Amino acid sequence: MDNVNVIAAPAVAGALVLSGRFQRPLSFGLDQLRRYESVVASPFDLRCYTTNRFIRSVEPYRGVRLTTLITEAGLPDSVPGEFKRTVFVAVGHDGYVVTFSWHELFNTPVGENVMVAYECGGRALDAEDGAPILFSGSDILPAPRHVKRLARIEAHVLASLT
């Protein structure tokens, strides 16, 4: 797609950066995210994994699939098949971190419901509302992988420790 920024300098504030072992590190502002094909989530109850605490009910999100953004940046390809050893680390503006594997995103139904959301219940979200929000709609308890103010997706290619 046009109008994505190949990163040459620190990204602008509020942008989502795809960095690490991508073919083309990219950064996306909220308006750029809105230009991609969108998906709509089902409404859900936000509930904490650690405490099982009910936080609030959330209206349907609209956003772009995480796999769409990853594909735009290009999966690691310096060694044949290494993309299958890639782990994606999502980082919030506050340093909060969650993980996804390549298999989970591209080779299970979970990935079809992982989105970067910029709209909720038909209303646009801005940075004060927590946008962009990473949301994994197939998770049993959604709060941990509901990352407010998503700042970065890092691609790490794992190797065996032995």
Ligand SMILES: Nc1nc2c(c(=O)[nH]1)N[C@H]1C(S)=C(S)[C@@H](COP(=O)(O)O)O[C@H]1N2
């Ligand atoms: N950026 C960011 N997002 C986050 C977290 C965080 O610490 N930072 N905590 C997660 C967890 S564990 C929970 S329970 C919920 C809490 O949601 P609330 O802050 O709306 O109550 O946010 C999730 N998303």
Ligand SMILES: [Mo]
């Ligand atoms: Mo939590």
